[in-house]
Amino acid sequence: MEALNNSKPLVLLVHGFLSSERAWDPLLKLLREDDQIMREFDFACFNYTTEMVDLQPHHRIPRVKECAKALREFMDAPGCYNREIHLVGHSQGGLIIQGYLALMLEAGQGEALRPLRQVMMMATPNLGSEFLSPLRKIVTAVFSNPQERALRVLDPDMADIRSVITERVLGAKTGGSNAWPVPIHIFYGSQDRIVVEASARGQFADANVTPLEADHFTIITPKDRQDQRYTKFSDALLDPSGHPSVYEIDLYETRVTVQPSDKPEYECKHGQTTKMVATDNIGFIERAVTFSHRNRCSDSFCIRYSTRHGGYVSSVTSHRNEATPEEKGLYDDGGIQTVFRFMPKAGEQYRIKTDVYGGFGQGERDVHFHMSSSGNSYSKRRPYILDLSGYLSKGYKITQGPRLYFHDNDPADHDMCSVRGLGDLVKPLRVDDSGVWTWEFTRISRGVVDITWDF
Numbered sequence: 001m002e003a004l005n006n007s008k009p010l011v012l013l014v015h016g017f018l019s020s021e022r023a024w025d026p027l028l029k030l031l032r033e034d035d036q037i038m039r040e041f042d043f044a045c046f047n048y049t050t051e052m053v054d055l056q057p058h059h060r061i062p063r064v065k066e067c068a069k070a071l072r073e074f075m076d077a078p079g080c081y082n083r084e085i086h087l088v089g090h091s092q093g094g095l096i097i098q099g100y101l102a103l104m105l106e107a108g109q110g111e112a113l114r115p116l117r118q119v120m121m122m123a124t125p126n127l128g129s130e131f132l133s134p135l136r137k138i139v140t141a142v143f144s145n146p147q148e149r150a151l152r153v154l155d156p157d158m159a160d161i162r163s164v165i166t167e168r169v170l171g172a173k174t175g176g177s178n179a180w181p182v183p184i185h186i187f188y189g190s191q192d193r194i195v196v197e198a199s200a201r202g203q204f205a206d207a208n209v210t211p212l213e214a215d216h217f218t219i220i221t222p223k224d225r226q227d228q229r230y231t232k233f234s235d236a237l238l239d240p241s242g243h244p245s246v247y248e249i250d251l252y253e254t255r256v257t258v259q260p261s262d263k264p265e266y267e268c269k270h271g272q273t274t275k276m277v278a279t280d281n282i283g284f285i286e287r288a289v290t291f292s293h294r295n296r297c298s299d300s301f302c303i304r305y306s307t308r309h310g311g312y313v314s315s316v317t318s319h320r321n322e323a324t325p326e327e328k329g330l331y332d333d334g335g336i337q338t339v340f341r342f343m344p345k346a347g348e349q350y351r352i353k354t355d356v357y358g359g360f361g362q363g364e365r366d367v368h369f370h371m372s373s374s375g376n377s378y379s380k381r382r383p384y385i386l387d388l389s390g391y392l393s394k395g396y397k398i399t400q401g402p403r404l405y406f407h408d409n410d411p412a413d414h415d416m417c418s419v420r421g422l423g424d425l426v427k428p429l430r431v432d433d434s435g436v437w438t439w440e441f442t443r444i445s446r447g448v449v450d451i452t453w454d455f
Contacts (some may be wrong), residue, residue: 008042009084009117009443011237014071016091016123021045023090026221030230037234041086046074048096064092065157068099075100080115084443086237087119090220091195094124095158102164105178110168113180114445117378118240120185120233123219125195126162126202128155166203173245174376181245181376185236189214207296208241242296247344247377250290254383256367256451257284258360259390266357268312271332277312283356285367292380293347301344303352306337311358313338318351366452371444372410382441386451389435402453404428404439410446422450 013024024045031037048067062070075085089097097119104112172179186209188200194216201209212219212229222230242248258281265278287303300322307313313331315338327339340352360367371382386402407423430438441447 007083008040009086010080011041011043011086011088012075012080013043013045014087014089014093014096015045015047015050016089016093017050019050019090021047023220027230027233030222030225031234034225034234037237040238044079046071050092063157064095064099064161065103067096068103071096071100072103083115084117085115086117086240088122089119089124090122091124091216094119094121094126095161097121098161098165101169101180101182102161105164105168105180108177110175110177110180113182114175116180116182117443118183118185120187120236121200122187123189123192123195123200123216124186124202125199126186126204127199128158129195129199162203170203170205172243181243183240183243183246184208185210185241187212187219187233187236189216189219191215192219205244210236239292239294242292242294243376244296245299245376247297247299247301248292248295249377249379250292250381251288252290252379252382253286253288253385254369255284255286255385255387257286257387257390258282258365259388260394260396261357266312268314268335268357270312270335273332273335275312275335277310277357279311279358279361281358281360283359285354285356286351287354288349288351289344290349291344291346295344295346297376298343300341301350303340303350304338305354305356307356307359308364309334309336311336311356313354313356313359315340315352315354317342318349365454366450368448368450370410370448372446376445378443378445379441380443382444383429384439384441384449384451386437386453387435388437388453389432391455392435396455398435398453398455400452400454402428402437402451404437405450405452406441407448407450408446410448423448 013021015021015023028043031043048070049062074080087097089095101113101119104110168179169182169184172181175181184204186200186202186204188195188197188209188211190197190211190213192200192215197211210232212232214229219229222233224230240248261279261282264280265276268275268277285305289301289303305313312335317340319342321340322343323339323341327341330337331339338354340350342350344350369384371377371379384404388398388402392398404426405422405424406426426439428437429440
């Protein structure tokens, strides 16, 4: 493997039957000439033994499942550690990638698939190939070839792998040891006689299937960067197709503004209750979520915030709030928890602004957010902004922080936050002299953020 920049996602290319990593040379040449692509990605090729006939008596041709194990070992190498992975397979390469996914899930290692951003399959025979089938069978009757058998229609080994992919990847509702929702994008050639459209489509949804004007081999050899074989591939690489159980988010911005209060107490109403809240501070928490135009998850999305007992929150939302009666009842009863629930539409932005009274007093100048409170999600950008300019403009001096800590493990139980620890200290992206701090996460799917400060 060539020297790689582990801060970039890795695109790992897997060649097809009777081919080699050189098959990717035309595509790689164009990708490496594309400044936008090279800013975003590193590239590597996985090579494996494939041939029609092996005349050496002490050799044998590896099965697809054995190639999948070799792919797992390749991905365990240091060059793949701690980075986002995009797997791209041409023809049989797509079957090997599916074999890898099935191998991991059947071994109870689904969590190890977390770095996998997407799978892209180019002209892959998901339902087998009948091209030259009689001739292939005659040859392999004399010279055994397990890879050729895997390309046949109704091959039992591939049927087992296909079943795992259908149930535990495409049908996965959440990530775990035995299932993981991975976005899969299918490309097929409209002139391909080796892998026909129906086989390339297989069990995959229309939303993630793209036809290209190409045959089985030219599908990965675009002429230039204006060629639709290149533009559609690079677009999918930069903006992956979603999974029905994963929210695809372009931008999720959280802005926390805290300032001194103008009066010692406020009259606050929730449900049928009116109460007085004594406080020396007022907070404003603004959260805006912009969903990708490729988002396919239509499950209800939830943005929630709770302040401390004795405080009060009040929210305004950009869209109709579809919070459940139970969630609305919690607010009516206590006035300290607000929930904004909605059914996301691809490409749309949703916003909530929450006023917080009595949430950030002495000894309580901190706030935390769960990145995956609504379920599986992938965010391209997650900025967090803390605005304390209202304090600094009135002569207050910051004695501690602000600091942001990131904890990779996001406990499902909110009450567990008190025992999980703060996590890793994250350096701010920007600090404004007026009193505004900005941190930003990119390409992130889970975690807890804690922000602390004091005067």
